[in-house]
Amino acid sequence: MVTGSNAPDVATLMRIYRRMSSIKQNDERMRATIRAGKLAIIYYSPRGQEVIPSAIAEHLNDDDYLVTIYRGIHDQIAKGVPLKSLWAEYAGKVTGTCKGKGGPMHITHPETGVMVTTGVVGSGMPIATGLALASQMSGDGRVTITNFGDGASNIGAFHESLNLASIWKLPVVFVCQNNGYAEHTHYSEGTAVENIADRAASYNMPGVTVDGNDPVAMWKAAQEAVARARAGEGPTLLECKTFRFMGHLLGDDSHYIPKEEMAAALEKDPVPLFRQKLIDDWQVPAADLDKLDADIATEIDEAVQFALDSAYPDLVENKRDILAEEMA
C-alpha cells in the first residue's frame, strides 16, 4: 500500500476501480453480444488494459482532449463517453456518438474531449500535436492525451510528432499502451529497443516506463506527466506495460502467443487483483464493490437495449457532413 501525500486516497482508488470494472464488464458484454449475433462488427477488445485510462482519467478535466485508436473503447469509457452513445455507435444507430457514421473505429465525442479515434496505426499522434498547439496558442489550459500501441512507435508519425511536440513544448502526453504485441508480432521481433520510453531520449523529453496494470503506479506516473504538460513544461512519453487478453481482434485465437505467457498474464488480471486489494489493503467492504459492479451491469444492460432499440440513420445522412454544404 502506498502512503504519503503524493498517493491516491481510497475515494480516488474507488473511482479508478469503477472505471476498470465498467471497461471490463462492457467488454464482456460486447463480446457476448457479438457472439450472440446481435452485433456484426470487427471488435478490438481492450481486455487487460483497463488500468491505464482509468488511472489517467483522475488527472483530466472533461474538456481535456483525448485522441485514441481502434482499440480505444477503454479510453473512451474512462474519459466519460456515455455507454448508451458508445453502444449505439457500435451498432450503427442514429443515436450513436457520430449518428452511426463513424462506427467503432471512429468515435468522436467533443463533450468529453474525445476528438479523434483513428483506425490507422500511429495517425493519432500528429493530430494530437495540433490539438495541443491550439491549447498552447489559446492558453486554454487543456492537456491532450494521445494513446497508441507499442507497434505504433515504429511508424514515422511517432517520430515526427514527438520531435515537433518537444521543440514546441506542447501540452501533450504520449501514452504508449505497450501490450507486447503489434497485431501478431511479438514486441521483440518488431522493436529495436527494450523500452519504448527509451526513445524519448531522441526527443529530449522525459520517457517513463510504468507498470500499466498497477493502478497506483499508473496514477502517479500520469499525475506527473499531466502536471508537466499543464504547467507548460512540455510533453512526456509515458510507456505503460500491459497485456492484451483477447488477441488483436475478436476471433483471433492468439496462436502466436506462447500459452505460458498468456496464462501468466491472465493470472495477473488487473481488475480482480485490484478489487481484492481494495478489500484487503483499504478495507473496502466486498458488499460495496458487489453493489458497484451490479450498478455498472445495469447501466450496461440499459446501454445495450438502447442501442438495439434505436433506429438506423436515415439515408439522407449519406449526403450530409461530407462538406459544410449538403451534397445534391
Next chain:
Amino acid sequence: MNAESPVKAKKINMLQGINMGLAEAMEADEKVFLLGEDVADKQGGGVFGVTRGLSSRFGESRVRSTPIAEQAIVGAAVGAAIAGYRPVAEIMLMNFITVAMDMVTNHAAKLRFMSGGQTNVPLVIRTATGSGFGNGGQHSDMLEAWFAHTAGMKVVMPSGPAEAAGLIYSSIFDDDPVVFIETIPLYYVNGDAPEPGARIPLGKARIAREGTDVTLVAYGRAVNDCLMAAETLAKEGVSAEVIDLRTVAPLDMPTILNSVAKTRRAVVAHEAVKPFGVGAEISSQIHEELFSDLKASVQRVGSNFQPVPFSKPLETDFIYGQAQLLDAVRKTLG
C-alpha cells in the same frame, strides 16, 4: 469605379497576390495561422517567398517554421483545425504531400463525416508545383485529381495574382479542407492587382473570355494557354469561350454546361497527365448531359502519361502546348 485609379492600374505577381490574401485573412481573424518549412522571415519567408514579411508583422507564433516533417505539419494543422483554428499549412512542393497523404485523405477529408458533423477541418494546404523548370520527376507533378477524387476535400487552383488573392482568402474562411495549388511559373507573371478586400467564392467558375463556337475549360496555367489559343483562333474566325474553373472541386458544372449548351463544342485542358484526370471527369459529365446537343465529341488536352522528365527537350515534349490545344479545337470543328 474611377478608371484612372492608381490601385486599379497597379500590377502585381501571384507571389504578391497570395501574400496579400494571407495578410488580409490574418488581419481579419486571429485564429488564422501559418505553418510550414522555412515560412518565417528568419528562414526567408518560404522557399518562394510567398509568406515574406508575415512573421515580422504577425509574430512567429502565427507564422511557424517547422521541421521537415510533412506528416507532422499536416497532422498538427488538422488537430488545430478541429480545435477551432484556421491553419494554413505550406507544403513546399506538391510531390511532398505524398508523405502526408494519410493525414489528408484519411483524416482531414473524413473527420466531418465520420464524426457525424461534430468536428470539421477548416484547413488550407498551400502547395506549389509545375513542370518546365527542369525539376524532374519528384518536384513537378500535378496531383489535383487525387484530391478531387476524395469526398470531403476542396481543390482550388488560381490562374493569376488577383484570382489567387481572392481565392486564398475564401479558402481560409471555408469550413472544409482545401488544397490550394500554386503553379510555379505563374508566380512570376504580372497581372492586375485586386481591389483591396476583393473575395472570390469557391465553387464558382469564371468566364475568362466570351465566345460562341467552342468552349475551352481550364484552370491554373492552362487558362492563360487557352486565352492565347483563343487569340489565334479568333484570327481564323473561330470564336472561343474560355472558362477558368478556379475551383476543381467542387466542380462548377452548371457554368460549364451553360457554355457548352451554347457553343456545342468543348475542349478541356490541364497540365496534369491526361488519363484518369480532371478532364476525363468533365468530358464525361458533358457527354452525359449534352450528348445530343454536341456537334463533336469533347476533346481532352493534358501532358504525356509519363513521369516528368529532366532533359529540356524531353520536358518540353512532355508538357502539352499550343499545338495540342489548337489541334483539339480543330477536331471539334470537324
